[in-house]
Amino acid sequence: MLAPSKRQMHLGVFWIGAGNHSAGWRYDGAWVSNSSWPVAAAGAQIAERGKFDLFFIADSLAMDPGDLPSFITRFEPTTLIAALSIVTKHVGLGATVSTSFSEPYNVARSFATLQHISGGRVAWNVVTTSRDKAALNFGQQHLNAHDLRYEIANEFVDVVKGLWNTWQPGAFVADKASGVFIDKEKVRPLDHKGRFFSVKGPLNIERCPHGDPLIIQAGGSVPGQELSARTADVVFSLVSGDQADAKAAYDGLKARVAKHGRAPEAVTILPGVMPIIGETDAQAKEQLDRLQSWLTPTNALTLVSGRIGHDISGYELDAPVPDLPVNTEGGSSFSSTLLAMARREKMTLRDLYNLTAAARGHWVISGTPARIADILEEWFTGGRADGFIIMPAYFPGAFDDFVDKVVPELQRRGLYRTDYAGPTLRDHLGIEPAQTR
Ligand SMILES: Cc1cc2nc3c(=O)[nH]c(=O)nc-3n(C[C@H](O)[C@H](O)[C@H](O)COP(=O)(O)O)c2cc1C
Secondary structure, three states: OOOOOOOOOEEEEEEEEOOOOOOHHHHHOOOOOOOOOOHHHHHHHHHOOOOOOOEOOOOOOOOOOOOOOOHOOOOOOOOHHHOOOOOOOOOEEEEEEEEOOOOOOHHHHHHHHHHHHHHOOOOEEEEOOOOHHHHHHHHOOOOHHHHHHHHHHHHHHHHHHHHHOOOOOOOEEEEEOEEEEEOOOHHHOEEEEEEEEEEEOOOOOOOOOOOOOOEEEOOOOOOOOHHHHHHOOOEOOOOOOOOOHHHHHHHHHHHHHHHOOOOOOOOEEEEEEEEEEOOOOOHHHHHHHHHOOOOOHHHHHHHHHHHHOOOOOOOOOOOEEEOOOOOOOOHHHHHHHHHEEEEOOOOOOHHHHHHHHOOOOEEEEEEHEEEEEEEHHHHHOOOOOOOOEEOOOOOHHHEEEEEHHHHHHHHOOOOOOOOOOOOOOHHHOOOOOOOHH
């Protein structure tokens, strides 16, 4: 297939079975479970019908009974994408694994295995984990400090990539006539001895003919951006809808990528966005109002407190958002984006929780399919995004609406593929395999 004559956007979907909106699962006909295999398989097939680049599985390592329904019960992501790779043919599959509670050798093995099984379609979402609650499940009282977590993550990713690289092209021979199984010269130990990890290698699985798995990163702090700029292929960004902020963040990250000697196009930046789609703008607003009407102050305040990193349950709901410092220890990008937006828009705590509880702090847009396509087009052509990570409020209805109504509109405008150019995630993103066997 010929390469498209103009730049086209990339689309991923933020899959959480019970919906991205805190109350999405209550919508008529919405799926209610994030741990149902038929539901997950059907979700991935919708993504493939929409020619999506990526079906993305988020994760955390703790459970809070008061949390968003999609976070109360969930599948382990690498196990899930292994199964999904069998019931899909094209869509890329992203799985989240924390660098704070795993070992590089395990992660390198799992993703190398998944890359083979899926035929070159997997990506690892590298997260450092931002909630202390997870530490309690791993024999620790607290997470490491924020910047230390990123120092560990940097070395972790280097070791994983190094382990994939212990198998050079041509290493796997399997020549029946000569009896040579591998070319031992082309399989070398890693001999890594660093500040945090000591890993001998080589990896006990050959390199995938489709190239190594890809790396996704979503940390927005300066150390998070540095990790992205140096190692990631795809970056999920947090935007509040403010165009100037989004442009500055996009350009800033691309400049960091160049500073690391990489082509700026090597990193695909996808802001998260929840589209609320209606036949008319009024109908879309009605749908959002309906979802918002199911929020309770208790679950909304828990969510906002988690996102901004301060317990705000004792504050007056209809007073301006208190002047709180950015919490740099948890997820600093959520804390700084939301607090800046609250100050800019002179929000009350109730405004902030209404907005945060809708898409957990991500950007919400609403309107007709053409209106949604207009906004995405404007952001894409205005150099604020290379595509989007779509966060449907509920599944399958809100995702079906995007795939069946917005995707054709984007295709008509030449902004989005009408078919996959090849079978691998690298093909979808236009990334050449660095090395193969
Ligand atoms: C679209 C998007 C998806 C994310 N998915 C996850 C996830 O699945 N698990 C997780 O622990 N963090 C997730 N994060 C959080 C970031 O990876 C990061 O850990 C967090 O923003 C804190 O890092 P920072 O201080 O560098 O911003 C996500 C962030 C964004 C913007």
